[in-house]
Amino acid sequence: MNDNLFSEDPVSVADRLAAEALIVDVDGFEGPLDVLLTLSRTQKVDLRKISVLALAQQYLTFVEKARALRIELAADYLVMAAWLAFLKSRLLLPPDPDDEGPSGEELAAHLAFQLERLQAMRDAAARLMARDQLGRDFFRRGQGEDITRIRTVTYSATLLDLMQGYARIRTRDEFRPFVMDRDAVFTMEQALERMRPLIGFAGTWTDMETYLPDGWDADPVRRRSATAATFAASLELVKEGHMEMKQSETFAPIHLRKRTETRD
């Protein structure tokens, strides 16, 4: 039969063509196990009764031929070749009583198992794909419009999401160039800059406190600085004739309003 497929003996033209087809087609193989499975078919026996020794020989010949034809084999094909050469020697030589590793027979049995399992999965895959398939052999309802679903979307977030989100922002912040030491100081220049555009809208008496910048009213230190700066800026604006100020009694709120031209 095909036992002498790769031997030195003269082979039939058909066999040689088959052998070369195998080699030329090496791209079509899905790894060394696939090659071994294909080679094993030439033994035409149940995979359980396969001669691993013969198979190892076939594979080694396959790799040699591929080399002779200058076909680049991927590393795992060569690793398999080395392993099979090792297995072959184990199977041929009498067992070394000092050797602790698995016997050649054990290794061969495992290889046979792997081949059988791969073949089994191939068969299973073929059977699976041969089943009736949705959208090809059987069909779902074509008109989805019948079912009206009132979709309510609930958004979910966990406390962890929230904290991570916050941590993310604050992490970004920490890399922002900050002038840390000036953080709690609001200058009169800043207050002036802030109040100039705003004062035009103050037609009626407005508490000076409402002019405090956002974010400066909670922390007492910051609030104090902002209040002082805003007060100083207000005095400056009154002096410039843009604004009027009044305070009904000591410690009462200070009120500001725009100075209009009709006023004297």
Add this chain to the structure above:
Amino acid sequence: MTDAPEETGTLFEAPPLAEQERMVEAVLFASSEPVTIADLEARMPHGSDAAQAVELLQKRYEGRGVRVVRVGDAWAIRTAPDLGFLMQKETVETRKLSRAAIETLAIVAYHQPCTRAEIEEIRGVSVSRGTIDQLLEMEWIKLGRRRMTPGRPVTFVVTPEFLDHFGLENARDLPGLKELRAAGLLENRPPPGAIPLGEGSEDEVDEDQTELFEEE
């Protein structure tokens, strides 16, 4: 029956009416649109009488949960009108909140009451109207008092629903940055040259945060 050659399908007899009825049933079911008698017959084996099969099918479905109905000059299977109520089902779909929404929510929670401008300042990017609307709609944030500053901007605060969802008694229960860092949520190294600031031990959330952020 006689084995007629394959190609000449016309030599076959039309399938039995019961079989034709099955075919009509399958086609009407699977088709995305109502199917005309002509279309049915074009699909069915030669010699089939689709009109008769449809009629049989229609009878079979009388009083069932679905009916065979005529739509113009075509046929379709439709749910019985009295069962329409079954089709209306409120499905609740859970979706992850977007990153922008989470961050905005986090800022409101940690800094409330908080204006939109403040959120933008903290996030460093503008906040889309949709994000705020979404959080308002979810009732996780609501409008707080207007800030008494020019323009009187609205502020946002978190709602009891928010606290409920996150299992918090109040917004002060939110872990601070130190804890976030301890929990491994913040892995950054301290920025070079950062000067530790503020050793105040204020209990106020806001101040607490300020302290935490600036420190280290």
Add this chain to the structure above:
Amino acid sequence: MTDAPEETGTLFEAPPLAEQERMVEAVLFASSEPVTIADLEARMPHGSDAAQAVELLQKRYEGRGVRVVRVGDAWAIRTAPDLGFLMQKETVETRKLSRAAIETLAIVAYHQPCTRAEIEEIRGVSVSRGTIDQLLEMEWIKLGRRRMTPGRPVTFVVTPEFLDHFGLENARDLPGLKELRAAGLLENRPPPGAIPLGEGSEDEVDEDQTELFEEE
């Protein structure tokens, strides 16, 4: 069978079984995706027994042009496979799967939950990321629980969509599963002399398998 008069709904008796069958029929017809018993009951009046109604309906449609089929823990109506030839218009061109993808799918289906390393071990070749991605994208496989072995690798399992596509009631119905198992071909047998991957790894596989295929 005493209906506690908690809600107004419970004051009504459940509709007769024939009516429940109509309801299930209407909902299953209307939905193109499988519907779970729980979902059916959520739509039906209080006290309905959707499982029983589905069973009746399934019997009613035996031999018809459409069938009531089970998909995992849900139910759907699908056309009878022998009538597929009528439906050429509805046929959706499915993406051609590569040989690697088909084999990977089969390995996941038969060995689930199955790690990538196991797929590679069985095929004797590395699995490209694209193969797994394609199957995930088609929603035929999804991530299962992590394996409790060193590295805690993720596992893959097949989905209800997979079952639906191949007309399987559940993963136990895979063709030839019993035979393969009896032949020991679904075992995760380590190569002789290999360093065992943390004790219990084999037990774990076994347990998982048992859970998936025998439990429920």
